[in-house]
Amino acid sequence: MVASTKKPASxxxxxxxxxxxxxxxxxxxxxxSILAELESDDxxxxxxxxxxxxxxxxxxxxxxxxxxxxxxxxxVVSQLEAD
Numbered sequence: 001m002v003a004s005t006k007k008p009a010s011x012x013x014x015x016x017x018x019x020x021x022x023x024x025x026x027x028x029x030x031x032x033s034i035l036a037e038l039e040s041d042d043x044x045x046x047x048x049x050x051x052x053x054x055x056x057x058x059x060x061x062x063x064x065x066x067x068x069x070x071x072x073x074x075x076v077v078s079q080l081e082a083d
Contacts, residue, residue, distance in 0.1 A: 024065040
């Protein structure tokens with residue numbers, strides 16, 4: 001019988017879903033973790049697609065958070081200018 005040499009699931013594989021409570025800082029932290037894994041010499045090719053897909057989800061979440069923050073800031077600035 002051959003022993004399995006598969007690595008434990010990474011942070012990208014563990015947290016497969018995003019929800020409304022996932023914050024920008026949390027997403028950036030996970031993206032940095034994925035990037036570090038991808039840059040390492042021992043990246044698991046079998047998990048490469050999962051890492052890239054998860055990174056794509058996290059990037060989209062970050063873009064949404066930035067867009068919402070930009071709109072809120074613009075609203076506040078408009079209100080200040082109107083006063």
